[in-house]
Amino acid sequence: MSSYRPIGPVVGIVGAGQLARMSQPPAIALGVELRVLAGAPDESAARVIVDTRIGDYRDLDDLREFAQGCDAITFDHEHVPTEHIRALAKSGHSVHPGADALVHAQDKAVMRERLTAIGVPCPAWARVSSAADVAGFADEHGWPVVLKAVRGGYDGRGVWVCADAAEAEEAFASGVELMAEAFVPFERELAVLVARSPHGQGVSYPVVETVQQDGICVEVLAPAPGLDQEDAAQAQRIGLKIADELGVTGLLAVELFQTARGLVVNELAMRPHNSGHWTIEGARTSQFEQHLRAVLDLPLGSPTMTAQAVVMANLLGGDDPDLFKRYEHVLAHDPGIKVHFYGKQVRPGRKIGHVTALGSNLDEVRARARHAAVYLTTGEYT
Amino acid sequence: MSSYRPIGPVVGIVGAGQLARMSQPPAIALGVELRVLAGAPDESAARVIVDTRIGDYRDLDDLREFAQGCDAITFDHEHVPTEHIRALAKSGHSVHPGADALVHAQDKAVMRERLTAIGVPCPAWARVSSAADVAGFADEHGWPVVLKAVRGGYDGRGVWVCADAAEAEEAFASGVELMAEAFVPFERELAVLVARSPHGQGVSYPVVETVQQDGICVEVLAPAPGLDQEDAAQAQRIGLKIADELGVTGLLAVELFQTARGLVVNELAMRPHNSGHWTIEGARTSQFEQHLRAVLDLPLGSPTMTAQAVVMANLLGGDDPDLFKRYEHVLAHDPGIKVHFYGKQVRPGRKIGHVTALGSNLDEVRARARHAAVYLTTGEYT
Known part of the structure; x- marks a missing residue:
């Protein structure tokens, strides 16, 4: 609504799924005015947030326009390109989490490197670019090996539990960048x-x-x-x-x-x-x-x-x-x-x-x- | 939004104050789609409810248009004319509360009559149309007498605590229909x-x-x-x-x-x-x-x-x-x-x-x- 004049602080959420939707009840109480960037007007959060803008989260121009007038920018998902988040922050927008933090939720290899460096317990892991790499990893850590898409997986998608090199080969057929992790026998x-x-x-x-x-x-x-x-x-x-x-x-x-x-x-x-x-x-x-x-x-x-x-x-x-x-x-x-x-x-x-x-x-x-x-x-x- | 297609039941709230606003959080959870009839687009609930219609709650045509497609109609305040509520129900709309109930929250004299009839404890009360009537009431129940606007008062407005007939006279100067109640010495x-x-x-x-x-x-x-x-x-x-x-x-x-x-x-x-x-x-x-x-x-x-x-x-x-x-x-x-x-x-x-x-x-x-x-x-x- 062009006539919309905010009274409280404005938080812009990129993405209009259920997480943005469920942010509206506390925003209403706190007097925080939500704005969402939706791909389409019937998305989950767009149905309950008045200040819905339609745009593409992969397009920096759309993001820049969306960010105008927001006191803080945050995200409903991890899929906004890291460089766009960096660009928004560079333009003076208050973006949370920032690119340097969020990249660890976007890129599993970056995450493993960093967590290992700061001494947080992780499964054994390695960057791999072929089934042969996976077999080498398995020589040390045993089968099965868990292959994960470095970027973009969720809810079990982008994860392959491979019993042998042939199954690893199949995972590489997906064409996405993969990393290997030792299978963790968890309770x-x-x-x-x-x-x-x-x-x-x-x-x-x-x-x-x-x-x-x-x-x-x-x-x-x-x-x-x-x-x-x-x-x-x-x-x-x-x-x-x-x-x-x-x-x-x-x-x-x-x-x-x-x-x-x-x-x-x-x-x-x-x-x-x-x-x-x-x-x-x-x-x-x-x-x-x-x-x-x-x-x-x-x-x-x-x-x-x-x-x-x-x-x-x-x-x-x-x-x-x-x-x-x-x-x-x-x-x-x-x-x-x-x-x-x-x-x-x-x-x-x-x-x-x-x-x-x-x-x-x-x-x-x-x-x-x-x-x-x-x-x-x-x-x-x- | 003309493209708005509801998924859940639609509840129309006439009025867009804070009560309608605070109905939005549970509506979001329940999957209930709220629609509000606001007087202006920056009213409290209009800021947080997508399906906001602008109209006059005293105008039956506005109410009829608003009601189209609602599974239930309810109210943010008591000021919708009783006869309009009756007309909406007669047209087949599911209106809650109905006119026969709501009139008791709209008209204090009707309320007192009914509560007295069903044996609910009330202060002594009477319909009055002049300071002389009030003085007569006071002869029986004593001063002070509480005069109330029969319709439309809230938050202390439309209430006069009168110590004597002269003060009652002043209350009648407001020109609204009044009723008298005995002053209740409450704890x-x-x-x-x-x-x-x-x-x-x-x-x-x-x-x-x-x-x-x-x-x-x-x-x-x-x-x-x-x-x-x-x-x-x-x-x-x-x-x-x-x-x-x-x-x-x-x-x-x-x-x-x-x-x-x-x-x-x-x-x-x-x-x-x-x-x-x-x-x-x-x-x-x-x-x-x-x-x-x-x-x-x-x-x-x-x-x-x-x-x-x-x-x-x-x-x-x-x-x-x-x-x-x-x-x-x-x-x-x-x-x-x-x-x-x-x-x-x-x-x-x-x-x-x-x-x-x-x-x-x-x-x-x-x-x-x-x-x-x-x-x-x-x-x-x-």
């Missing part, structure tokens, strides 16, 4: 979410367990059940250390493997993250509010939990697009369940929303979240 | 918020104490401190009974006087209410989510509190419009404080936002809320 996956502000304040949320199916996170348990205090503290130290060493501004999500030999870092994301959706109701300050506070260099909010046990379950689209007819049952069955839809058309396997349950007993809370998620997406009564 | 003011859905489900939130200054609510304490269980239960019964007898659909806020002789109903509102803003963080289901669920006839959510003590303090505009420079202190001083701005320009005395604090000790929580509210609005350190 479970954990995640820690921290926030760091430009003036250097840091906070950490409780460590959570993330439950994956086919490379996609289906459930998050907060706090991670049975995690011993020393491991929890170490995970938080790792998160805060990475944020500090890399100069992260905004949120940092660190995905971890818990193994018999200790914690190992899997992936990084520098934005609100699926493993933190539970914080909307489950923490005094949601990750979305925290990210806005951090990128505006406002003091950070309390990450304290609002219940003893919180479980988030993702809603993955099924065959039947009409969720609304199953909505009534779920709300009637459990007056405490919280359902979040992302305003997306249902497609099989697509993340279209999530549910959150809170309470004092993890098993009960988990059963409630699972019941709601399974019933909403499939109509099956578990 | 404190309470409020109870209930929701009722079209299929008849009802829930009640805990009873709160509302603290007023100059007829404007400045603080809400949840639950009302020291309220005995029988009084609390009676207040909830009164709320649910009124909702049921009047056929309210959506929220009903009942303002009550606590007196030496028991509870007495002061005012009704049929929408989210200032006395319920604490529920955003303080209850599992906020009043704004509850109202949307009720008007869509979805099952109602849990009204359980998320902390033992919750205090909401209103932010009333002061002389200095720049709140943001004081924002940092408040957030840094108390990482658990929740600040809500309404996207309004600051004007002295105008409600521009509120703050909420939660915890286990009411006195501490109240001091935190008050510190934040006073500092934000005046810069004074209490």
